[in-house]
Amino acid sequence: DADSMKERYEDSFDIGAAVELYQLEGVHGEILKRHYNSLVAENVMKPLYIQPEEGVFYWDDADQIADFARENDMTLRYHTLIWHNQVPDWFFEDENGEPMVDETDPDKRAENKEVLLERIETHVKTVVDRYKDVVDAWDVVNEVIDDGEPNDEGLRESPLYQIAGKDYIRTAFEAAREAGGEDAKLFINDYNTEINPKRDNLYSLVEDLLDEGVPIDGFGHQAHIQLDWPTLNEIEESIEMFAGLGLDTHITELDVSLYGWPPEPAYESYDAIPDEEFERQADRYNALFNLYERHDDDISNVTFWGIADDHTWLDDRAEEYNDGVGKDAPFVFDTDFNTKPAFDAIMDAY
Ligand code: XIL
Numbered sequence: 001d002a003d004s005m006k007e008r009y010e011d012s013f014d015i016g017a018a019v020e021l022y023q024l025e026g027v028h029g030e031i032l033k034r035h036y037n038s039l040v041a042e043n044v045m046k047p048l049y050i051q052p053e054e055g056v057f058y059w060d061d062a063d064q065i066a067d068f069a070r071e072n073d074m075t076l077r078y079h080t081l082i083w084h085n086q087v088p089d090w091f092f093e094d095e096n097g098e099p100m101v102d103e104t105d106p107d108k109r110a111e112n113k114e115v116l117l118e119r120i121e122t123h124v125k126t127v128v129d130r131y132k133d134v135v136d137a138w139d140v141v142n143e144v145i146d147d148g149e150p151n152d153e154g155l156r157e158s159p160l161y162q163i164a165g166k167d168y169i170r171t172a173f174e175a176a177r178e179a180g181g182e183d184a185k186l187f188i189n190d191y192n193t194e195i196n197p198k199r200d201n202l203y204s205l206v207e208d209l210l211d212e213g214v215p216i217d218g219f220g221h222q223a224h225i226q227l228d229w230p231t232l233n234e235i236e237e238s239i240e241m242f243a244g245l246g247l248d249t250h251i252t253e254l255d256v257s258l259y260g261w262p263p264e265p266a267y268e269s270y271d272a273i274p275d276e277e278f279e280r281q282a283d284r285y286n287a288l289f290n291l292y293e294r295h296d297d298d299i300s301n302v303t304f305w306g307i308a309d310d311h312t313w314l315d316d317r318a319e320e321y322n323d324g325v326g327k328d329a330p331f332v333f334d335t336d337f338n339t340k341p342a343f344d345a346i347m348d349a350y
Contacts, residue, residue, distance in 0.1 A: 005332075006037040008347050009289075012296035014038040014075050016303030018253065020311070021061055024068045027337050028307050032072075038136070039069045040077040040252070040303055042313070046086040051123055054090050059130065066134050075136035077252065077303060080189065081124050082172045083142040084158035091119060092159040101162045113164045120168060121175040128179035137250060137301065139189040139220060140176050141169055145205060147198050154205045170214050177215040189220030189252055194230040194238040203241055210245060218248035224305070226257050227280050232287055236295075243298035251292065253305040255330035256284055256342070257314050266318040266326030270309065270335050273327070282341035285332065289346045308333035309340075 002008035005015045016038030023029065032039070043049065044061035051057050069076040094100050100112040128138065146156045155161045160168045169188075176186050188206060192198050209216060219242040225235075243249050258277050259266060267273045292299055306312045309329040318326030329335075332343040 002347065005035040005343075005346060009293070009302070010037075012293050013299050014301045014303075016040055016075070016077060016301055017307045018042040018079075018303065018305045019065065019307065020044075021064055023307060023311070024064065031307055031333060031337060036074065038075040038077065038301055038303060039065060040079050041065045042306070043086070045078055045127075046080060046083065047091065047123060048086040048088050050127060052088055054119070057126060062131075066131055070134050075301070076131070076134050077250070077301065078127070078131060078135045078138045079252070080139040080142040081127060081176060082120060082140065082160070082168070084156065084160050085143075092116070092163065099159075101159050103163075113167070116160070116163045117167065117171045120164075120171050124172055124175035125179040128176050128184065132180050132184060135180075135184075137185040137187055137218060137248075138176055138180065139252070140172050140186050140216075142189045143191065144169060144188070145190065145198060145202050147192055147195070149197060150201050154201050154208075169209065170212070173209075173214050173216060185217045185248060186215055187218040187220045187248075187250060187252075188216055189222060191222040191224050191253070193219075193221045193242070194234040199238055199241070203245075206242070206245060206247075216247065218250055219243075219245070220250045220252035222253040222305075223251050224253055224255055224257070226260060227277075227284050229260070232291060235288070236291055239291075239295055239298065243295070248300055249295070249298045250301040250303065251299065252301075252303050254302060255305045255312060255314060256281055256288075257328050257330050259318065259328065262321045263314070263318045263326065263328065264321045266322045266328065268325050268327065270327050270329065273329055278329070278341050281329075282345035285342040286345035286348070304331060306331055308335065308337050310335040310337075 009015055014037050017036045018040045020042050092100050103109045103112055144156055151157055153166050173186055239249055292302055309331050312328055312330055314328035314330055318328050332340050334340050
């Protein structure tokens with residue numbers, strides 16, 4: 001019998017975790033080495049941190065994560081080459097420091113588009129070149145489509161889209177392919193991939209991009225989910241749909257929140273969470289990993305968006321909606337790094 005998550009699932013898929021730098025050491029680091037064989041940076045590989053000023057690349061933090069993956073023989077997911085969030089302002093500013101999005105003059109507009117596509121190309125190629133020896137999968141673009149009804153081309157109205165149109169996606173993927181070669185696994189990543197109309201809109205978009213020859217190898221389901229949302233059926237259908245396009249499937253940001261949306265009311269502290277909630281969460285994780293394992297021909301990586309309940313981005317969201325007080329508990333290790341019922345549920349899933 002396996003006693004670590006990575007051994008339990010070694011015949012099925014890699015088990016990953018998102019990390020901040022400080023988590024490479026101490027008790028987090030120990031759990032990482034024992035239970036996970038894949039790594040992703042929670043923040044420090046995003047454009048905001050990597051290229052804070054045009055042409056000025058900051059590698060120190062990202063390098064530490066890459067080194068940890070190399071030293072411990074873990075696969076590394078790169079998150080994320082291009083995104084409309086956590087991107088420096090200069091990315092969308094013209095030479096006068098004015099935002100490029102508001103441009104109405106067609107000539108200026110064309111020029112802005114060209115400038116942005118060049119920036120994307122430079123950013124992507126520079127990063128891919130540096131880490132291609134260790135990165136197994138690249139989130140090339142993240143969250144390109146909205147939850148509601150999308151615009152005519154099916155895309156989110158971000159500055160990326162407003163300045164460069166759909167071409168920004170092609171440029172990003174082609175640059176990644178050119179720098180990374182055929183071995184680079186190139187992903188499109190998104191959240192709420194189970195929920196319509198977003199699911200079907202995303203599907204049509206990816207189908208079109210593939211038809212147009214955009215080099216996409218994989219589809220990332222973020223999987224920021226709740227105790228009983230989405231339904232297992234919805235999760236399974238979505239995995240099958242995107243895998244049916246011939247793409248590799250990664251679960252890229254898994255966490256199981258105790259709350260609905262918005263997360264209110266939220267528990268004030270970890271101790272206030274009743275045991276029944278952890279039992280419900282264990283059932284959820286059991287069903288989920290059972291499903292993932294049944295689809296292990298398609299799924300090659302399942303990554304949690306954190307390690308233990310002491311550190312989760314969901315706390316910020318719970319606090320935001322509950323006057324600064326709120327605790328979530330989405331993972332399989334508790335705030336003292338002990339295993340939760342959800343851990344046993346994953347180890348025993350059948
Ligand atoms: C989040 C991080 O977890 C936070 O620390 C940060 O403040 C904001 O970004 N979807 C994504 C991730 O693709 O990059 C986000 O990560 C969570 C939602």
